[in-house]
Amino acid sequence: MIPIDDSPIVRDDKSLILAMDHGLEHGPVDFEAVPEKLDPATVFETATHDAVSAMAVQKGIAEGYYPSYEDDVNLLLKVNGTSNLWMGEYDSAVNCSVDYAAEIGADAIGFTLYGGSNHEVEMAEEFRDVQEAAREHDLPVVMWSYPRGQGLKNDTKPSTISYATRLGLELGADIAKVKYPGSSEAMAHACKAAGDMKVVMSGGSKTSDYEFLSTVEAAVRAGAKGLAVGRNVWQRENPTQILDALEKVIYDEATADAALEATQ
Amino acid sequence: MIPIDDSPIVRDDKSLILAMDHGLEHGPVDFEAVPEKLDPATVFETATHDAVSAMAVQKGIAEGYYPSYEDDVNLLLKVNGTSNLWMGEYDSAVNCSVDYAAEIGADAIGFTLYGGSNHEVEMAEEFRDVQEAAREHDLPVVMWSYPRGQGLKNDTKPSTISYATRLGLELGADIAKVKYPGSSEAMAHACKAAGDMKVVMSGGSKTSDYEFLSTVEAAVRAGAKGLAVGRNVWQRENPTQILDALEKVIYDEATADAALEATQ
Amino acid sequence: MIPIDDSPIVRDDKSLILAMDHGLEHGPVDFEAVPEKLDPATVFETATHDAVSAMAVQKGIAEGYYPSYEDDVNLLLKVNGTSNLWMGEYDSAVNCSVDYAAEIGADAIGFTLYGGSNHEVEMAEEFRDVQEAAREHDLPVVMWSYPRGQGLKNDTKPSTISYATRLGLELGADIAKVKYPGSSEAMAHACKAAGDMKVVMSGGSKTSDYEFLSTVEAAVRAGAKGLAVGRNVWQRENPTQILDALEKVIYDEATADAALEATQ
């Protein structure tokens, strides 16, 4: 963890990361209900919203589309990932070097760590290389901290999420992205376990506006410094509207009710 | 994906890649009916046809034969491959470095990725190195995107092929070569899943002129930017004739019927 | 082993290392009774006590907190570690390079070796790289020498602990941190097995003041050159008081009784 409040991916101590690495991680199936979003340009358009402090994509998408959006969008290049065609123990290929990420304009680096996987040791060593290379380029590192694997069935229980944020702190991440552990108290503990490192909530699969915003509100009140979200934004008919509301909940610390009222 | 329309392997937004890596992948058995084609020079001769925008071979063939054809043929060096003597989980040895490929005159790089294989993570990391080295040499990268392995029996079903093209886009290929998913609609979806990245259809084993050209026509109408073909050309008695027809179907977007009529 | 008596982590031939890598190795659960210690700053404050010759933390904690304490605390950067979410054979990820450790101000390097683990060979080779890099930066190396794994159930029996200290000597550590082998005679043998290399006792889980200090006293009389302790200090209500007592037992070679009397 280094000071990142001056980084473009942080706005007023918070971040709202719009993620679209689903084409790699889940495949085109995530776009079934919104087939036009198969075109990454549509999601980059959404990312030009002021509420979005960074857009997280894989190397190929960044190469192909970021040149048209580099003035309006901050790039968080996710440097590892794996398709769900793969049946092996949880692991993630480092598919982009940090040097190349920097070359194509990345403002920050993203990395998945599966603590508890039989590949944890190897992934932690890959994280070392990525994190230290990012330091040389003065790029913040966001860890997708997702404990998974042998012996970890329920990966959102409070102790697991607190361990997840602590792993981010201990290993040198600047932001840890974790799943919501089910309660505001558990989220508060997870944020405490992270010390001064920022924690952002993972958006998860699509839910109703109210349910989604309420969870974000609870996370922020518990100490989370924002949100990393994909499907809950770009799977909606009106991504702008939900981003308007998220902007109020995250940066203005408005309630979900107030944010909904003001934006609908 | 980077802009490749000015690359020699692209002609009017399309590509026709003549592949002859079968000696490595399948062995001499593929040449049984056409033993004279064991001599790579015969296939290089075929590749001088104007319809062919690139010829795909392995390192040894390129070293030995390309010096005689470098004025008339564009070289797509396939940098990985494996014999079918091998009984292990799907994998592919990186048998040529990109630096060496560039040194012997490659105009583009080819790479097989077996998404879903237990070697997917390793192959994706090898692809990273190959792709980034190709960028340094300004060489386009064609991904043979073939999901295979544990749990993937039918590797041409529509969702698999759409995932295959998407993998190409996400990981940074410039062209993805995939199998025909059985219908024009499925091919159209696979092309959409690829965003702005070009998709070419894989030629497969030898079929009748009409059947073959009709499939190519359907693929092109669905958005495919051409064809990568081996046996369906050089296993024929008259490769020139089928290339004449393919030229019409691919570059002029003629129907299979019209192309056949004009060339026979 | 090289001469380290002039190193900042040594005081009068002894060391008292305050360790707080538990957030990585054990998770937040170690802080349950002392939740305020989830904030690493609280433990760094404790480490400013004169008795503490070095504080041992992982990379992320060092990056985030050491800049505020570099004038008052000597940094022992522990460069490997693994979460206990992991179910595999004992192993430890090298999560920080020595170069980076030096860059962020480390005064010494810490490394865990699990002799007897099925990863022993690999870990010994990683230790080689770490130790030789540390030599280039003139940094002492402390080995957490913990025989573990297949066939090693009771890892504190005398012969195991003597083997553990000898491994430190043979492989080139400057200090070996080992568990107390249960008796003063066994500890004396373990120190003899280490030749001129320093041995420090591992603090272990929290015990009563008297029990803890008596064991430290016994270890020091047996030839141990100090203590590496975490929970037995920062899990106490009054860490300063126990450090006052440890200072007497370790540096002045006072008895546990005398030290307790003088400090309570």
Added chain:
Amino acid sequence: MIPIDDSPIVRDDKSLILAMDHGLEHGPVDFEAVPEKLDPATVFETATHDAVSAMAVQKGIAEGYYPSYEDDVNLLLKVNGTSNLWMGEYDSAVNCSVDYAAEIGADAIGFTLYGGSNHEVEMAEEFRDVQEAAREHDLPVVMWSYPRGQGLKNDTKPSTISYATRLGLELGADIAKVKYPGSSEAMAHACKAAGDMKVVMSGGSKTSDYEFLSTVEAAVRAGAKGLAVGRNVWQRENPTQILDALEKVIYDEATADAALEATQ
């Protein structure tokens, strides 16, 4: 494959390679009947015969003995190999770097590839490095192309040997050394499958003069460009006599009968 007709290991388009790597691959047992040949100098003496265009040995033999023979013998340094003490799946350790081989005077590099072994992928990648390093030193590469392993019981059947020569061509060897596939027709097909790359027959275990020379004659008539032989030369009482005969069969394309008559 690159042009190698000017290489010292080629004489009039042919090669006769005298191999003595048996001490590594088979152990001293191969020298039981000819114990004086345990001294490599005796075999180097034999290699000074004009018929021998190169002598193939491992690094240690080259280091120790080649300095005395560098004016009279061309050195083919075999850079991988494995003892038969080893019980694992077919594999071969790369026990000499190409740079070092060049430094000690190698005129060519030898490499074993076990196509079909579960180590095929790894071996093909090692071959890549060796072949490309050899190119930098302008050294020809001879592949011992021996399909072996899981599912390959009879490794001399015609289709296997043709695949073996083709692997040499595809992967970039300059000469492939293969076993005789049992008939002149099969050998002719194997040579065709190699395109313009040279194929040499492997000598195998000791047979009668006539049987041996007849097989060589058949191979040469089928298109083989010579022979790589060990035991069938140095296990004989009079290696010079058989080399005299081989010289006629290989370079003069004499019959076995004529060669025998002229030399006995």
Added chain:
Amino acid sequence: MIPIDDSPIVRDDKSLILAMDHGLEHGPVDFEAVPEKLDPATVFETATHDAVSAMAVQKGIAEGYYPSYEDDVNLLLKVNGTSNLWMGEYDSAVNCSVDYAAEIGADAIGFTLYGGSNHEVEMAEEFRDVQEAAREHDLPVVMWSYPRGQGLKNDTKPSTISYATRLGLELGADIAKVKYPGSSEAMAHACKAAGDMKVVMSGGSKTSDYEFLSTVEAAVRAGAKGLAVGRNVWQRENPTQILDALEKVIYDEATADAALEATQ
């Protein structure tokens, strides 16, 4: 193999290597009967005897003690080794780089190769790197050539020991250290199998003066160029006396009887 007769570790064509890597390989248990020898300085003192042409230790011992003995002892740095806590297939960690060995004053490099182990291929490749680095520093390489592993129960039978010496020759060692194969004839064959490379007998566990010296005498008469010995020297009450005797047997080729008489 390169000429090493001018190396400090050779005296009149012979070597007597005093080894003390037992603390790593066997643990402190080897010092139970001679606990004062846990202090490496005591064995370095012994190594100052004129009969000793080199002392073999691991990195840590060399770092800590060799600076006091560099004028009187030649250092053979053993660069791999493994504890016997380890239960896996025979393997040995490369725990010291050759560059570092040279930096701390090594006169020669030692390396264990377990031919026949499932790690043979990997160890042979590590040996390649070590041997070639040693060449750059002009340091002789001594191979502890110990066939072991799956299928090798009796590792001292004559054919195994002859294979062991041959492996040293083929792979590029300068001296091979092997176990005594049980008879003078077998030792003579093992020395023949090594060509011009020197073979030294391994000392083994402690035996009576006469038995030990007789075996050394037999080995030297059979062609061995000396001895590498540990326990049979430093486990004795009077190491000097046995070294006096060994000096006569090895360098003067005296009989065991004559040597005993002259020194007792």
